[in-house]
Amino acid sequence: MRVLQLWRYPVKSLGGERLKSVDVGSAGLVGDRTWGIYHPETDTVLTARRAPELLFASARLAETAPDSTSHVIITLPDGSEVASSDEGVDTALSSWLGREVSLKRPGTTSARYENPMDVENEADWVSWQGPDWSFHDSKASQISIVGTAALGEFDVRRFRTNVVVDGEGEDRLVGSSAMLGTARLEVMKQIDRCVMVTRPQPGLERDLGVLKQIIAERNNTLSVGALVAEPGLVAVGDSFGA
Numbered sequence: 001m002r003v004l005q006l007w008r009y010p011v012k013s014l015g016g017e018r019l020k021s022v023d024v025g026s027a028g029l030v031g032d033r034t035w036g037i038y039h040p041e042t043d044t045v046l047t048a049r050r051a052p053e054l055l056f057a058s059a060r061l062a063e064t065a066p067d068s069t070s071h072v073i074i075t076l077p078d079g080s081e082v083a084s085s086d087e088g089v090d091t092a093l094s095s096w097l098g099r100e101v102s103l104k105r106p107g108t109t110s111a112r113y114e115n116p117m118d119v120e121n122e123a124d125w126v127s128w129q130g131p132d133w134s135f136h137d138s139k140a141s142q143i144s145i146v147g148t149a150a151l152g153e154f155d156v157r158r159f160r161t162n163v164v165v166d167g168e169g170e171d172r173l174v175g176s177s178a179m180l181g182t183a184r185l186e187v188m189k190q191i192d193r194c195v196m197v198t199r200p201q202p203g204l205e206r207d208l209g210v211l212k213q214i215i216a217e218r219n220n221t222l223s224v225g226a227l228v229a230e231p232g233l234v235a236v237g238d239s240f241g242a
Contacts, residue, residue, distance in 0.1 A: 001147060001240045003181070005156065005164035008061075010072045011035040011103075012135040013048040015058030015157070015201065021235035024183035026228055027133040028142035029162055031061050035072050035084065036111070036135040037093060038104040044112045044127065045104070045135055048199050051097060053077070055201035106134050113137060119195045119211060140188040141225025143180070145170050145240060150222055155204055158197045161223045165240045170224045178226070178242050181234030190221035197222075 009016035012033050023030040036045040037054070048054045062071040062083070072084045074093075082092040090102040111130035116122045131139040144161045149168035156164055163180065173187040193214050200206040214222050 001165040001167050001169055003163060003234060003236050003238045003240060004148065004166055006234065006236060007156070007160075007162050007164075008032045009059070009160055009162075010061055011037065011059035011074060012045060013037075013051070013054040013196075014074065015055065016160075017058075017060045021233065024143070024180065024228060024232050024234055026231055028136070028228060029234075032143075032162060033135040034106065035059070036104050036106070036109070037097070037101050038109045039099060039101050041100065042114075043110050044114055045109070045130075046097075046101065047113055048196050049116065049194060050114050050125075052199045053097065055199055057096075107132055111135060115194050119198070120208065122195065138189070138191075138225060140227065141191065142228055143185060143226050144191055144223045145180070145187075145226065146223035150218070154210065154222075157201060158199075158204065158210060159193070159223060160196075163234070163240065169241070171221075173242060174224055176242055177229065178240060180226075180240050181232055181238040183228060183232030183234060184230040185226035186229050187224050187226045189225045191223045191225050192220055193222055 006019040006022055007016050008019055008029050008031050010031050039046050056077040059072050059074045062073055074082050076096055082089050084103055094100050112127050113130055114125050114127045117124040130137055145163040146161045147165050147168045147170045178185050178187050197210050198208050214220055
């Protein structure tokens with residue numbers, strides 16, 4: 001399988017950036033999910049499951065430090081920008097979201113998330129604790145990979161997947177080692193999908209049928225999650241496989 005697309009999401013649940021190449025660090029793609037918007041009232045990191053409006057903003061690492069996670073720029077839905085280094089970043093985010101929030105790094109706040117078990121009515125919410133290394137949902141996934149055969153006609157942005165590869169075969173790698181460019185991964189799991197894949201975002205409407213189709217055809221999984229065994233570099237055109 002060959003790498004067709006690379007995606008990094010610097011701030012959890014915000015739109016991300018498409019890359020030609022990226023370093024793979026010990027916690028995943030360098031800069032991926034290295035910031036989160038913390039809501040102290042619920043002691044959770046906000047996601048588009050609870051706050052769908054997050055998907056209408058986007059984030060990128062500063063061009064002056066593309067290999068660093070220390071500076072992120074957020075583009076709000078109105079086109080204005082706010083940077084992590086700005087003194088008023090928390091005020092700007094709170095004003096946009098209509099609730100008190102703050103921009104946080106992993107390890108500086110609780111990494112708790114929420115998800116509704118009743119998708120259509122968005123009820124029966126459950127919460128869980130995420131990993132310490134970044135604002136990923138699962139402790140068994142630092143990088144997510146999907147093949148074009150599984151993705152089909154779905155827009156990859158719905159799934160927040162880091163790597164798109166051609167063809168099929170990613171599911172068969174679960175439980176084994178695989179090379180992604182020069183990095184070695186341990187492919188841990190198939191990734192369960194939730195209400196987030198149904199959310200609207202720029203260019204995409206709300207669509208409950210997406211999740212219903214994945215449940216019916218793929219037992220509610222799409223893409224695989226992996227942990228990094230050996231860091232390296234990956235670029236579009238590199239191979240992925242055992």
